[in-house]
Amino acid sequence: MVATIAETDESAESEDVIDSHKRREILSRRPSYRKILNELSSDGPGVPKIEEEKSEEERTPPHIATMAVPTSIYQTSTGQYIAIAQGGTIQISNPGSDGVQGLQALTMTNSGAPPPGATIVQYAAQSADGTQQFFVPGSQVVVQDEETELAPSHMAAATGDMPTYQIRAPTTALPQGVVMAASPGSLHSPQQLAEEATRKRELRLMKNREAAKECRRRKKEYVKCLESRVAVLEVQNKKLIEELETLKDICSPKTD
């Protein structure tokens, strides 16, 4: 933007705000990549549809009956069951709840995206000693044993070794970004309210982080599909031009 009038700091600031708003107004909102791509795919060949769910495990509903068979089951002192399944999913179930409803899933940071619909109840992080910890309700911590964690995953797969975990009382303060969940009804003091607000913010940021990743992935896929569509159309165009030339030759044979 070209400003020829001398501005005070305040006006410059408001100018920035106006700029920002103008810019955003100019940028018309477009439908999602999925919508655009599916529209493209409906009116032309060679453009695959973007599926609602991508990976194999994502296509599988996060239902307890379809989840991986747990390889380790622990019970905390508060009576909660923690099942660590192959693939790194940690399932937490409350003994008081019935079946699926009480099941919550944690996914280890190195095991890919959590299945859709799974409730991520806490945050996976590395503690100061390098072990992975999972904070579960009841102020306890699931800690991956160092020996198994140090072994490469392909070795574990080859030998059949599964990582082992311990349930410990937390020995250190929560790592950055970890806020213990609190039941809404138990919030009274300003500090608790602040913690709840922080927890909500962290949750929002975490979800947005994942959403941004997914959005970028879709965008890349969208661009790839557009490129492949361009290639297909170029081939079609070339063929049509050749066909036209052939027909021209047939209709107007050379006379000499």
Place this chain on the structure above:
DNA sequence: GCTACGAAACGTCACCGATG
């Protein structure tokens, strides 16, 4: 080895539309 640079990936904010 060090530095500069560009590309890719990422995290966050702001906004919008859909939905309950």
Place this chain on the structure above:
DNA sequence: CATCGGTGACGTTTCGTAGC
């Protein structure tokens, strides 16, 4: 109307590469 997910924009980080 509150909430949530999707996405553009922007700044930052990470990584590979060329030039020195």
